[in-house]
Amino acid sequence: MLWKLIVRYVRPSMLSLLLVVLFQFVQSVLTLMLPTINADIIDEGVLRGDTGTVWRLGVLMLALSLGQVAANVLAILFGARLAMRAGRDLRADLFGKVGDFSEQDVQRFGAASLITRNTNDVQQVQMLILMSCTMLLSAPMMAIGGVIMAIRADATLSWLIAVSVPLMLVVLGFLVSRLVPIFRQLQERIDRINKVLREQLTGIRVIRAFVQERREKARFAVANDDVTDAMIRTGNLFVLMFPVIMLIVEVSSVAVIWFGAGLVDQGELEIGTMMAFLQYLMQILMGVLMATFMTIMIPRAAVSARRIGEVLETEPTIARVVDGREQASPGTVELRDVVFRYPGAEHPVIDGVSLRAERGETLAIIGATGSGKTTLVNLIPRLFDATGGAVLVGGVDVRELDAEALWRGIALVPQRPYLFAGTVASNLRYGNEDATDEQLWRALEIAQAAGFVQQMPKQLDSRIAQGGTNVSGGQRQRLSIARALVAEPDVLVFDDSFSALDLTTDARLRSALRDAVGETTQIVVAQRVSTIVDADRIVVLERGRVVGSGTHEELLAGNDTYREIVESQMAVEA
Structure with a gap:
């Protein structure tokens, strides 16, 4: 599901992807050339006292370094744009899909889970695309190119590559295999904490009315501790990973210098060549490390992609008829x-x-x-x-x-009316964006809401909080009725x-409705x-x-x- 999603949402930006590949290739080639030039500066210039060679190769090395930086910047730039567009399109498709869901479908996933899937899960996939453009493409180029250049520099020391690289892969493979189930558990626990938090924010009045703050704090603490526990276990593996990786890198460096120094002493290897081999070994190990970072991100992104795919592949229980x-x-x-x-x-x-x-x-x-x-x-x-x-x-x-x-x-005024964050006018125009102020006031008069709206500081432009929490229940009902009337269904x-509504307001509203709606x-x-x-x-x-x-x-x-x-x-x- 992960690669299916990536291909689907990267395909519209193929030009950006091709440019990323091109710039990553240029950056890798230039990076692989630098150790060889550095070796020539040491062996042919410094050790032989040839200042002209040092200057000539030094200027070339500087130019290649600037080219490497420019290629890297451009690769990251186009990669970031590609990833951001993919994330935007994925969020839009998820939102559109959920918009077609019936209440049954929404209840099946849960509102908190759908929010997490459209935010946190999409972000995981988006970050994987970004890191793929910056790391995944360059890592194999660096690793494979580094092996070729290292053997070309000196085949005698190449056995060190055959030892250090597999050792690193074994260690990283072991750690990554432990991370996959933790990442899956972490996403589920994030869902749970979002659900608890959403319930508590929505039901804050009920919680306070029944003096249940302590109970809800304890409930949130359990969900919070579960997330923390999963993240600590992830952190512990990362803590173990970096020292082990650095140990392998440092031991490999010492081995190159140790065995290389012996070859230099015997006259079988030049100092510059040994330094170039050391740099190539570091590039190979860094390539493996970058690839490993990707393998760490891939399991978590795969879990997120599966959760996103569940939503995208769900057929609404109510099939929407078009045309x-x-x-x-x-x-x-x-x-x-x-x-x-x-x-x-x-x-x-x-x-x-x-x-x-x-x-x-x-x-x-x-x-x-x-x-x-x-x-x-x-x-x-x-x-x-x-x-x-x-x-x-x-x-x-x-x-x-x-x-x-x-x-x-059809205009439905539900049992629990809901108002959106905005103004009185923006809420009333929800069913008819072209409604004039006169139409709004007429609907308010019929709904017996004109009186309290006129008393608001800015009248139609007065702010309404999300859910209409800054107006009373009766006012919320009357504004919802006015909104339905503006739609003229x-x-x-x-x-x-x-x-x-009190009995008097109820009677006045029904009388006004009977006279105003006509054939409705x-x-x-x-x-x-x-x-x-x-x-x-x-x-x-x-x-x-x-x-x-x-x-x-x-x-x-x-x-x-x-x-x-x-x-x-x-x-x-x-």
């Missing part, structure tokens, strides 16, 4: 013998529900907690797909409708969207009977089944379940 059918009669909503069962559930949440809302009609849905009201309305905008029966919007099965057309025609779905179909899920008494038709749900349908008066007269709900609320209010 599907258009609505035949906008505003109509119909459910035909709809059944919905959550994966692994023993019993369906919705069982054989049939209902129909005509254009401009207000259809209310009421029932006890757990009767399936929210699940039912989530089927209309296709947040879930029915496991049986059919859901029709505009006279067409939602599974055959063009996705954009479906969502454009054919169908308005209110999922218990008036629960945080309203589907209202509510707990309070007072919210739905004026509905054209009320559907009563019990355990996922329709047990009553009619007006308030009809149900009150002939439906025991509805009468019990009304009487229980009247008793509470009394």
Whole structure:
């Protein structure tokens, strides 16, 4: 999966990759030439007192060094651009894929894990591409070229290469094999700590309300310690690695000088040649070391790539229809013998529900907690797909409708309204970017939100915190209702969207809606009977089944379940 991802996201930048290879090749060739020139300076210039040779070769060596630096800088520059583009495209594809996920798909991975995969995991793959451009390409060139040049300089000492290089590979192979499972465990533990942190930040009010700060600190400490433990074990292996590598390098250097000095003393080797051989041996070992750094990064990047691949290869449980059918009669909503069962559930949440809302009609849905009201309305905008029966919007099965057309025609005000970080205006324009200020104020007036917005310091330009945490629950609900109205949909779905409003505000809002929305179909899920008494038709749900349908008066007269709900609320209010 790792190399598949790299090839897929590097291919669009092939020109940059070719330039990286070219500059890395030039840099490696120049680097390999320097020890030979240095040897000639010592043997032919310094030892023989030939100042002209020293100057001539010294200037050449300086020019080659500058060329080496320039080639290295250009290779890193193009490599960095290539890696950053690949990371950008990978994040964009991940985000697009998650955007097509249903709620079921998101719950399968977990929001915290999806965030980690789009940030930390992508960064691991991106860093591998960058390091590949700077190390992986030059390491084999340096190692292989170093072996050739070292043997060319003096074959007598080449046995030292045959000893030191395999020894280093054995040591590094042992350490890398221990790192792979730790890296896999580390990514999973990062997921876990992100999940804990996200839960605590989201539920901070609940934590404080129940005085559970100590418990949550202990819970975070466990996740934090798990991550620390994995990182310490990784660090311990790195701590062991560097001294061992340096020991091999230093012992190899001493061996070259020891045996080389003997050959120099016997007149079989010149000092400059011995120094060149020593430099080539260092280049070979450094090439092996760079390659090893890559092998250390590859396991962690491979784990990240596998996690990224799981998301990219997941087919959404709800297949998005592109260029599907258009609505035949906008505003109509119909459910035909709809059944919905959550994966692994023993019993369906919705069982054989049939209902129909005509254009401009207000259809209310009421029932006890757990009767399936929210699940039912989530089927209309296709947040879930029915496991049986059919859901029709505009006279067409939602599974055959063009996705954009479906969502454009429906505005959902969820049970837990969410506001985005920005301003009042930016949140209201979320469904219609071209809405004028006049349209925004009209929607606010209908939603009974104009009063408190006018009292804000900058009115429409007043800041809204992420999640709308700087406004009250009732204000958040009214702003969400106003946002839905600005979109001017054919169908308005209110999922218990008036629960945080007092009875007076609720009544004024419903009255304003009735006068303002005209031909817009309203589907209202509510707990309070007072919210739905004026509905054209009320559907009563019990355990996922329709047990009553009619007006308030009809149900009150002939439906025991509805009468019990009304009487229980009247008793509470009394």
